[in-house]
Amino acid sequence: MYSFFKPILFSMEPEAAHRLALGALRLSRPLLPLLSPLFQTKDDRLHRILFGLRFPNPVGLAAGLDKRGELAEAWEKAGFGFAELGTFTAKPQAGNDPPRVFRYKAQKALINRMGFPNPGAAEAAKHLTKLRFSGRRPSIPIGINIGKSKDAPLGGAVEDYLESLEALKDCGDYFAVNVSSPNTPGLRSLQEAKPLKKLLAALVKSAEGKPVLLKLAPDLEAAPLKQAVDGALSCGCAGLIVANTTLSREGLPPGEYPEGGLSGIPLKRKSLAMLRAVVKMTRGKVPLVSVGGIFTAEDARERLEEGASLVQVYTGYIYEGPRLPARICRGLLENPPPVQPTSKKGLGR
Numbered sequence: 001m002y003s004f005f006k007p008i009l010f011s012m013e014p015e016a017a018h019r020l021a022l023g024a025l026r027l028s029r030p031l032l033p034l035l036s037p038l039f040q041t042k043d044d045r046l047h048r049i050l051f052g053l054r055f056p057n058p059v060g061l062a063a064g065l066d067k068r069g070e071l072a073e074a075w076e077k078a079g080f081g082f083a084e085l086g087t088f089t090a091k092p093q094a095g096n097d098p099p100r101v102f103r104y105k106a107q108k109a110l111i112n113r114m115g116f117p118n119p120g121a122a123e124a125a126k127h128l129t130k131l132r133f134s135g136r137r138p139s140i141p142i143g144i145n146i147g148k149s150k151d152a153p154l155g156g157a158v159e160d161y162l163e164s165l166e167a168l169k170d171c172g173d174y175f176a177v178n179v180s181s182p183n184t185p186g187l188r189s190l191q192e193a194k195p196l197k198k199l200l201a202a203l204v205k206s207a208e209g210k211p212v213l214l215k216l217a218p219d220l221e222a223a224p225l226k227q228a229v230d231g232a233l234s235c236g237c238a239g240l241i242v243a244n245t246t247l248s249r250e251g252l253p254p255g256e257y258p259e260g261g262l263s264g265i266p267l268k269r270k271s272l273a274m275l276r277a278v279v280k281m282t283r284g285k286v287p288l289v290s291v292g293g294i295f296t297a298e299d300a301r302e303r304l305e306e307g308a309s310l311v312q313v314y315t316g317y318i319y320e321g322p323r324l325p326a327r328i329c330r331g332l333l334e335n336p337p338p339v340q341p342t343s344k345k346g347l348g349r
Contacts, residue, residue: 002321014101014110022066025074032077039079039322041329046081050287050309050342051211051238053141053173057081058332059300059325062291062312063145063176063215067117069124072131076138079325083138084312085124086145087178090163092120093150096183102258107251108295108319109267113183113260116147121167128171144172145215147181154186157195158202165206175207177237180217180244182261188217193227200235211238218243218270218292222277229281239287241312242275246292264315268293272306279307287342295320297331304337 009017028035046057060082061075067086075083095117102111118124131137146168152160165175177200179190190196196214204212214232216225232240245261252266271292278288290308294300295316303311317324 002323006321010103010105013099014103015098018101022071025071025078029071029074032074036077036079039077039326041079041326041333043329043333045333045336046329048081048309051174053082053211055081055141055310056139057325057329058304058310059328060084060143060289060310060312061317062314063087063143063178064112064114064314065317067114068119069128069144069171072128072142073136073138076140078322079329080140081325082141082143082310084143084145084176085128085172086118086176087116087147087181088118088121088124088144088164088168089116089147089149090121090160090167091149091151092123093117099258100260102260104252104264107253107264107266108315109252109262109264110315110318111258111260111262112245113258115150115183116181121146121164125167125171128168132171141173142171143174143176143213144168145176145178147178148184148187148190150184154189154195157190158199161199162202162206165203169207169210172210174211174213174238175203176213176215176241177203178215178244180215182217182219182245182247182259188219191217191220191224191228193231196228197231197235200232200237204236213237213239213241213289215241216243216274216278218246218267218274219248220274225274225277226281229278233282233285237286239289239309240278240282241289241291242278242308243271243292246270263292264319265293265295267315268299272302275303275306275308284340284342287340294328295324297328297334300328301332301335301337304332304340307340309340309342 096115
């Protein structure tokens, strides 16, 4: 089915195609319980328990696809074991001026410079709170990705992030701290040791026991990466997400490219290398979520074998279609990776 619609979607401007696809999913929500057997792979061997949460399978939706959190209840029926919504900021913002998403079909890649367009944390919380009390809240873990408002000064970043967390505290099962997007000026400077520790310590305290994860940039050199990882561990972060989009254009043909973060197949090598480095730094102390260039069950298995406990997809979902989570899960069942020590239950040989 997706093979029929994909040429139509890919003939459209990327953001227009994105809106159309999410709109179709929104309209089909009443049918999702009937259609879910096409997308879901249910098997106890896929289960994982991490951060005190039960994940029915290790394949998650990465932040950025459901930026407004409007389809939270749909992602479980779409076969995901968890879904990360946002990025949300304390203040509503439109994001950067379009065009701000660019496809590179031959390389199965995207460059985006979205700039966190979202309705603001308080408005997002209204919708998600209604969902929670409507009985339609999904049973899979829901992550809330929070970032800095563009207009908030770096000196006020802690207060800005805390405002988002406080507004959304009851809406998420875990919280991902985004200091690694390349599309908000100055944001990545928050990965430096001193501001990062200040930020994470405040968020972990405010979360009152709910898991806080740090999302890292793939462009960090070894020493800054070690500082960021050590800072996250010392502040009590429950896990790390490895990694965000990259400023590198490695994997694309020579030429001029727009500003923004690169994702997809060209990110695969860099993301995998960073995962291996972070595994050595953490030594199994916290679970790791691997994202970047995951398009197949083999890609996911490799990340799990290298030390990740969970994986996320975004660009792969766009290029490979809505049955990607099911294909990955079936592939993992056919050839199970080892269970990481930070996972209490799940796939194992």
